Amino acid sequence: FARAVQARAPGVRVEWFHQGANKEARILSNSATVQHCLRFPKGWRTRWPELHAHLTTYRRQFRANRWHDAADVVTGIVEREVSGRGGKRLRGVRFL
Structure with missing residues (x-):
């Protein structure tokens, strides 16, 4: 995933990390x-319609979802930024 982000947005700094915890448990909890x-x-619904669709149609029954990436990403953001896991927290993010 990090390689794909770097390829599409070379000006963005990406920090790699390994997430070894159970994805389903992390997302649901x-x-x-x-x-x-x-x-x-x-206006995020119109700017990123695919992300909006993945997040707003996500089902609690884990196997009912075809894709888990969007839910996994927002869960990771909450774990690192809101819950304070992972060191220094961001103050904000600017959307271009």
């Missing part, structure tokens, strides 16, 4: 925190 703490910019 952090879902309320994600909904409470994560904010998207105005």
